[in-house]
Structure formats: C-alpha cells, structure tokens
Amino acid sequence: MNAKVTPNTRDAEATRLKLMHAATEAFAAEGFAGVRIEQIAQLAEVNKAMIYHYFGSKEGLYEAVISAAATQLRVPTERSALRLFQDQLPVQLSDPVVRLLAWEGLRLGAQDGSANE
DSSP states (O other), X not given: OOOOOOTTOOOHHHHHHHHHHHHHHHHHHHTXXXXXXXXXXXXXXXXXXXHHHHXXXXXXXXXXXXXXXXXXXXXXOSHHHHHHHXXXXXXXXXXXXXXXXXXXXXXXXXXXXXXXX
C-alpha cells in the first residue's frame, strides 16, 4: 500500500530537527533553567506538544541536544569528560554549541557541588 503524499503530510524528522535547532539556540543563550518549552516551540514554529511527543520532556530534549552537541564536537558525554571540556577548551562564546556545553558543565558542577570548590 502506497501512502499518498500531500502538502499537509507531516514530516516527523523535519519537525524533530526544527526542535533540536531551536532548542540548541535557546539553551545556548539562556541555559536549561532559563528556557521555557513554549519558547522552544515558538522558535521552531511547532506545537509544544511535539516536544513531549518526540522527547518526552524538557529534560529529554535537553539531553538530546547535549548529546548531539557533544557528538558534533566529538566529546564524550560522560560527566568527567564534560567537566574536562569545560575546564580546558578555550571559550568561544560566539559558537552556540560551545555555549551550550559550557552551560551543561556549569549545571553538572552545580549538581555535584564542584562549582563551589
């Protein structure tokens, strides 16, 4: 059975990519705590329900974005590797991926108390 493609046919992969791109920009600019689901949906021009459909939660979307960013930069996603990345990589704040991973390093440090050392 062939599915008929119409202008209204939804493209799941395109929607996921739009959400990932919007979330990368938003999280890089504001950090995890500074971003609302509604902001990401608005940037991606999709219904916010799609975030829950594809990623389960804001945390799930954030984890997908961090994983994609780490893969793009060929950085392991283990906690110690992210801390090493945060400490040793020259900060290039004009690059959203670098800003995103810097936010993640700060978040991880705050979770385990190392940000206060």
